[in-house]
Amino acid sequence: MFRRYDCDPESLVQAIRKFRGKRILVLGDMMLDRFIWGSVSRISPEAPVPVVEIKTESTCLGGAANVASNIHSLGGVPIPLGILGDDYEGERLREQFRLIGSPVGGLIVDKSRPTSIKTRILAHHQQVCRTDREDRSPLSENLQMKAAGKFKAILPDVDAVVVSDYAKGLISAALMKQTLPLAKSAKKIVCIDPKMRKLSVYKPATVITPNTIEAEHASGITIFGKQDLVRAGKKIIKESGIEHLLITRGEEGMALFESNSRITYIPTVAREVYDVTGAGDTVISTLALSLVSGLSILHAAILSNIAAGIVVGKLGTASASPDELISAIRNI
Secondary structure, three states, X not given: OOHHHOOOHHHHHHHHHOOOOOEEEEEEOEEEEEEEEEEEEEEOOXXXXXXXXXXXXXXEEEEHHHHHHHHHHOOOEEEEEEEEOOOHHHHHHHHHHHHOOOOOOOEEEOOOOOOEEEEEEEEOOEEEEEEEEOOOOXXXXXXXXXXXXXXXXXXXXXXXXXXXOOOOOOOOHXXXXXXXXXXXXXXXXXXXXXXXXXXXXXOOOOEEOOEHHHHHHHHOOOOOXXXXXXXXXXXXXXXXXXXXXXXXXXXXXXXXXXXOOOEEEEOOOOOOOOOOOOHHHHHHHHHHHHHHOOOXXXXXXXXXXXXXXXXXXXXXXXXOOHHHHHHHHHHO
């Protein structure tokens, strides 16, 4: 695999060792992920639905907060910037951030909305259903200005910026216009996991990482095969003006489009897929850390692909560790 991309695996290992201490600003939709684990032995007499007998419950960082968790697991220092509600779940999020050593000064309270929380109910390692409590309305102008001000204050002390857009109201064209040019002026690497269809709103950015469906929405091209993928990718690069495009394709791996017209297909390395929850968060986290640790965009994408292959083999919102990454590299 590595020879195909003119990539020395030991250079990836050395980059991973440089992850430690790298400070990454994570601007995005902070969430709490709740998991209810149980078993099913009967169908409800009230409706044709399974009755889940609850065994355990757990909570962890989700959405953009899971990006922060992944950065921490890989040895970096995440600096979260996002919106919380004035509620119990918001306090839980703060607690979780403190546990991983993240500063919480970038977390802004919006008393008009709840903290976003996704609750997944699982039985026998299968997801039975998911419930979401959230408010996806746009931020008020006052809160948007506050977020932009915190971004400007934090920016000088970080190595890179990740924008994790989950379309929950924080990330908007107006906020991107107020923040991303500052990052470019400061010569910071900017990695974006997008949700808006018009990807040019994320300009200037170093790389954007839409999945196949998001690439279809952005390009207006339905992607059935490689020919459609190429058309869609080239159209996005041309219309967005963004330097690099990394389309994540699930079991088909990734496709990297560069502004110099080079296209590279990176096959998946996942051996078993148990749960794809948060795989995109792992990709964007590894990508940012790899770039600030000196890897080229291609080699950073390869390393991100390896990290994603690790986390989809785990249940629930998961992350990869440096040791797991190094072991995976040496076993390919």
